[in-house]
Amino acid sequence: MAVTISDVAHAAGVSKGAVSYALNGQPGVSDATRERILRVAKDLGWKPSLRAKGLSSAKAYALGLVVARDPKLLGTDPFFPAFIAGIETTLAEHDYTLVLSVATAAGAEERAYRKLADGGRVDGVILTDVRHNDSRIGLLRELSLPAVTLNRPDPDSPFPAVCMDDxxxxxxxxxxxxxxxxxxxxxxxxxxxxxxxxxxxxxxxxxxxxxxxxxxxxxxxxxxxxxxxxxxxxxxxxxxxxxxxxxxxxxxxxxxxxxxxxxxxxxxxxxxxxxxxxxxxxxxxxxxxxxxxTDAMRWGSVAAQALLDQLNGTHSGEDTVLQAPALLVRASTGPAPATSIPHTSSP
Incomplete structure (x- = not known):
């Protein structure tokens, strides 16, 4: 069974209030008592409840990703599974989860962002497939929803970007x-x-x-x-x-x-x-x-970390520039044919 605050309090010989103060870094207990409580909690294998943390801090401990493409693409294009895996790798280290929405119908994308913001379901979003004159930048500003974009949008954007020069x-x-x-x-x-x-x-x-x-x-x-x-x-x-x-x-x-x-x-x-x-x-x-x-998994991981840093107030505000991709030569390229190839018929 999961270890509770009551278990920690009993083992440390203190009240549940003292345990709460110590585990949340709040004043109200001496340094010696705080150290004893933290040591007991670690020995017992206590882990914080994300639900309880969310209620006490008004955080959802979740990030959002809205994909406005055919759902089939998520299963066939290798970029998205690797990118999402990179996000999940970083979020797992910080006890965050990813809320994924696929929005393809007319107006569904805007509704998805509004639902994530209005319901407090996420603390911020990662913006992919950035478009020219992207209307989502203004929408997220209106919703006061923190974000990180993949590459720098061409309209004025207040959000940090994770860029890769292709x-x-x-x-x-x-x-x-x-x-x-x-x-x-x-x-x-x-x-x-x-x-x-x-x-x-x-x-x-x-x-x-x-x-x-x-x-x-x-x-x-x-x-x-x-x-x-x-x-x-x-x-x-x-x-x-x-x-x-x-x-x-x-x-x-x-x-x-x-x-x-x-x-x-x-x-x-x-x-x-x-x-x-x-x-x-x-x-x-x-x-x-x-x-x-390219390294889609690293791109996802770095984007997630940049958004978490923004939420924690530790982001520098500067864009993060990843290493530029390099050509990998294999056997599908060779010398040009001596004569032009004949044109083909339509499939």
Whole structure:
């Protein structure tokens, strides 16, 4: 059975009030008595009740995460499970829990944030998939709900951000393909409303322009496998199709690579492919996927810690910048084919 304050009080020979003062760091007991109570509590294996702590401190001891994407994505895109695992790893160390909401219907996202705030269910939230002119920044300010954002929003934001520059990784992928002789390099990007979707496209465009190459092979998708297939089919169906494609995540790269192979193309003989995220399964593909290596679990862990520091009043107020991702070359990229590949039909 769980050890109670009454058990600690009996073993230490003091009142329950004295135990409460000692365990909560409040005045009312001498230093010697406080030390004895804390020693007895530790020996008995006493652990605080989060419910009791919440009632006494007006804290929920929970953080919120609202994901406005298709629920299927949480099970298929390796980024989210790893990111959530990173959050949970940090929260477990501080006796906090994570409240996850998936909001896809019209207006559901705003309702989710209001419910978390109005009901006092969470002490703060982690904001992912930051968008251009993100309306959630104003909403959270209105709700007085502390937050940490993944990357710095473009509107004025009072919240600290945990940033990871994806420019270097995309640039390295393009330069790697150029060094292999590719000149027709396409990009399958994520939704352009997202800051990271647009920044990866802009990095691809800039690298192509600096090399004196046309950046005319862009197809917008949605970070999902079906989206990756559709965008790949669209690019390969053009009159002058790409000999290489840089994808904005591994899921789209994997589905795009598979689609190309079903169309009779050899990867990398006819088409080179690069991904983004370095999901574990990508090393077991045939051929293994060249990708940009990130650490989603660390991103989640650092974001959770930044929010906890903000809640505790110990955050510096400065953004946290994580190490930039690096290109990991595998067998899905190779020399450009001697002749252009034939364009394919739609799936």
């Amino acid at each position: 420019t270097d990784g995309i640039t390295a992928a393009v330069e790697h393909l150029i060094s292999l002789g590719h000149r027709r390099i396409g990009h399958v990007g994520g939704a352009q409303e997202y800051i990271h979707g647009r920044s990866r496209r802009e990095a691809w465009e800039s690298a192509m322009t600096r090399a004196g190459l046309a950046a005319d092979l862009f197809a917008e998708a949605d970070f999902t496998a079906p989206g990756g297939v559709a965008a790949t089919a669209e690019l390969l169906g053009r009159t002058d199709p790409p000999t290489a494609i840089v994808y904005a995540n591994d899921l789209m790269a994997t589905s795009g690579q598979s689609y190309a192979q079903t169309q009779g193309l050899n990867v990398p003989g006819d088409l080179s492919v690069t991904g983004y995220d370095n999901a574990e399964f990508t090393q077991y593909l045939n051929p293994p996927l060249t990708t940009i290596s």
